[in-house]
Amino acid sequence: MAVGSVLAFWAVAFLLIVVPGADWAFTISAGLRGRAVYPAVGGLVVGYAMVTVVVAAGVGALVAENPRILTGLTLVGGLYLIHQGVTTLARPAAPPAVPTEAGPTDAGPAGTDWHIFRRGIGVSGLNPxxxxxxxxxxxxxxxxxxxxxxxxxxGVLGLAYLATCGAFYLGIGRLTHAVLAERPDAARHIGRLSGAAMIGIGGWLVLDHLLR
Incomplete structure (x- = not known):
């Protein structure tokens, strides 16, 4: 496989990754919870890995040839983003409290990391x-x-995308935590904005297809 093809795809993919969207909003929301950014980004990467496998198996060609399938997937993705946005808006993330010797860490209550990981898979796997x-x-x-x-x-192109996506969003999540870790009020506002962004993106996707 030509290295030039991989680099060309990587350049286009990078431009798409750095454009703010649902992945950004979800990562920022998770970054406010400290270590939650790791399962969040892990979920995003796994979600995109699953899409890569589907495309490599030939299903992607079928979807590309049938616009109705892609429209259906986009609608499902839009509705899922609205659901995640409402959840985030109702319970905006905030930096975790300083743990005591017997208290929990910033990973949160039992099952939180797994829940965030699964949400990440849904956000990226259904991200239009x-x-x-x-x-x-x-x-x-x-x-x-x-x-x-x-x-x-x-598979090779997908790995290039996954590596770039993981590194970029991990950086965004850690930067969010570093900047807002000691600013709980600002963190809650950012969390609400992240939720509103997901609702807005999801709503636009749904309306765009319903009004066609």
Whole structure:
């Protein structure tokens, strides 16, 4: 597989990753909880990995050829983002309290990390921007006449996206925590803004397709 194809895809993917969206809002919300950023970003990466596997298996071509399927997935993704936004808006994240010797750490109560991890999978797995990258954009950087099978090429491109996504969002989450760790009121406002952003993105996606 040509290195130039991988670098070209990486450049386009990076531009899409740095554009604020649902992943940003979710990561910032998790970053306010300290160590919760790790399961959150892990969930995002796993969600995109699952989409990569689906596209590599050939389902992506079927989805790309049938606009109704992609529309349905986008609607589901929009509704899921609205749900996550309402949840975040109702319970905005805030920096954890300083733990005592017998108290909990900033990982939160039992099961919190697993819950955040699963939410991350849903946010990225149903993120329309991610679906666009993997279903519509990624196959364009493969070479059907190359020595590597198409599935292997998609796997390599997917790994490039996953690595970039994980590193970038981990940085965003840690930066959020570092800046707002001792500013609980500001953190709650940012948490509410993150929830409102998810609701707005999800609502726009739903309305955009319903009004067509």
């Amino acid at each position: 921007k991610g679906l666009l990258v993997f279903v519509a954009l990624l196959p364009q950087f493969t070479d059907p006449h190359g020595t590597w099978p198409i599935a292997a090429q998609i």
